[in-house]
Amino acid sequence: MRRKSLEVKIGNVLMGANHPVVIQSMTNTDTADIESSLQQVVALADAGSELVRLTVNVEAAALAIPHIKEKLLAKGYTTPIIGDFHYNGHTLLTKVPACAEALDKYRINPGNVGFGETHDKNFKQMIEVALKYDKPVRIGVNWGSLDQSILNRLMDENGRSKKPKSAEEIMVDALCESALTSAKMAHEYGLSPNKIVISVKMSHVQDVIKAYTLLASQCDYALHVGLTEAGMGTKGAVASTAALANLLQNGIGDTIRVSLTPAPDGDRTEEVRVCQLILQALGQRQFQPSVTACPGCGRTTNTLFQEMTQEMEQFFKEKMPVWKKQGLKGVETLKIAVMGCIVNGPGESKQADIGISLPGSGENPKAPVFIDGQKVTTLEGPQMMMTFKKMVEDYVQQKFGN
Ligand code: SF4
Known part of the structure; x- marks a missing residue:
């Protein structure tokens, strides 16, 4: 207290x-x-x-x-x-x-x-x-x-x-x-x-x-x-x-x-x-959307999930002033997850507002995306990053817009 x-x-x-x-x-x-x-x-x-x-x-x-x-x-x-x-x-x-x-x-x-x-x-x-x-x-x-x-x-x-x-x-x-x-x-x-x-x-x-x-x-x-x-x-x-x-x-x-x-x-x-x-x-104040990401391990043999985590951090840094100017209220409470494989990926992604579970080594090269706990689509290929960002932007506008 x-x-x-x-x-x-x-x-x-x-x-x-x-x-x-x-x-x-x-x-x-x-x-x-x-x-x-x-x-x-x-x-x-x-x-x-x-x-x-x-x-x-x-x-x-x-x-x-x-x-x-x-x-x-x-x-x-x-x-x-x-x-x-x-x-x-x-x-x-x-x-x-x-x-x-x-x-x-x-x-x-x-x-x-x-x-x-x-x-x-x-x-x-x-x-x-x-x-x-x-x-x-x-x-x-x-x-x-x-x-x-x-x-x-x-x-x-x-x-x-x-x-x-x-x-x-x-x-x-x-x-x-x-x-x-x-x-x-x-x-x-x-x-x-x-x-x-x-x-x-x-x-x-x-x-x-x-x-x-x-x-x-x-x-x-x-x-x-x-x-x-x-x-x-x-x-x-x-x-x-x-x-x-x-x-x-x-x-x-x-x-x-x-x-x-x-x-x-x-x-x-x-x-x-x-x-x-x-x-x-500490959960005392919110300033920016939070990105939950796993540390990676031997199940991730490429750097995709690291690059995506980095990109999302940068995306929020650039977007926050724009969203603030737009008058989006509460956007700083947004939680996303970027996970490296199927072990904790789907579970953690379901806990976030939007989460993506990237494929680990040996997995089918597809990434399920979860919104509000529900699987909504599966992404794959070189457009994955851009599509995920677009989904986040749409979610933000829908949830925090007027
Ligand atoms: S989610 Fe998968 S890749 Fe990430 S740390 Fe856990 S087991 Fe390793």
């Missing part, structure tokens, strides 16, 4: 409470480079990112933010943008009021706001800006930049304890304490709890699960959930999935980000796609 969290409004996006889990991402362009940042925000939004964060690290970046926002709106993009602040956020937000106004949320890292009295003064200054412009904030704690005074105090206390905890447990406790103390301070400075989102990111799966589980038991703030520094490619996607799936399955998480390291010429939007796949695999 979904954890009961407070509803937070970020620009035009509602999250927390009973709202669907929101997908977010972060740019890796130089924010001061208005055109390339704009292009990347647009690409991320087109890919399905519902919130996009940009670093605001220097005055030139702060000055660029209102221009990026203005150009986004001119292009028809209302996707909220979030400013990521470290060290000098209090200065930038006060010195460049147009930036403070244009951003839809501020991310504050309590470990990077200053020390002692300076910390409290700078933190208060940022909260006052949030109050002035009526903006929500994320208290984003990261173990790489954790407030060391909290960690040292908890370590000392633990050292005197009769039942000392492990260093990992103390780290988890310190992250949660840092987040909750900062949230309490923000509240005392006047920020309403429904303007506060919290995150406690770490880079090991088990630590992240423990930290968010503890945090979720101690507050009802909306939670931004993610594994920080997840890494590259499959490793990053799998580690993020392991952490997020566990938490989301237990109802924890109101917005997610997958922090993938892209290849030097890689596609930044991949992190959005992974978020979508996680939510879709």
Whole structure:
């Protein structure tokens, strides 16, 4: 069951409470480079990112933010943008009021706001800006930049304890304490709890699960959930999935980000796609028709079913924007099956909206097609792929059209 969290409004996006889990991402362009940042925000939004964060690290970046926002709106993009602040956020937000106004949320890292009295003064200054412009904030704690005074105090206390905890447990406790103390301070400075989102990111799966589980038991703030520094490619996607799936399955998480390291010429939007796949695999949200395909084995001696699976994935990628524009409702729930042989082919195909069971080696070279559980035809020959796609298109128009 979904954890009961407070509803937070970020620009035009509602999250927390009973709202669907929101997908977010972060740019890796130089924010001061208005055109390339704009292009990347647009690409991320087109890919399905519902919130996009940009670093605001220097005055030139702060000055660029209102221009990026203005150009986004001119292009028809209302996707909220979030400013990521470290060290000098209090200065930038006060010195460049147009930036403070244009951003839809501020991310504050309590470990990077200053020390002692300076910390409290700078933190208060940022909260006052949030109050002035009526903006929500994320208290984003990261173990790489954790407030060391909290960690040292908890370590000392633990050292005197009769039942000392492990260093990992103390780290988890310190992250949660840092987040909750900062949230309490923000509240005392006047920020309403429904303007506060919290995150406690770490880079090991088990630590992240423990930290968010503890945090979720101690507050009802909306939670931004993610594994920080997840890494590259499959490793990053799998580690993020392991952490997020566990938490989301237990109802924890109101917005997610997958922090993938892209290849030097890689596609930044991949992190959005992974978020979508996680939510879709868990059955929490649907974004694109799903293709069930078998892995293949010694019963498949050609690559036809692999090619067909690949083609169908690509077909849906290209068709979804067209079908959306056409106003087809619910098309993302479509399920198709592409199977390699008679062993599981007909059975799995019957479970899908449309399924095709391709012939394995030694089988009659014919492929039965099932629609809504019933065998409707048998395909064969070089036209098989094209005919199957046409059948899918017809089914979509019939089932999801007006
Ligand atoms: S459906 Fe057939 S080809 Fe596919 S994995 Fe199973 S036995 Fe192998």
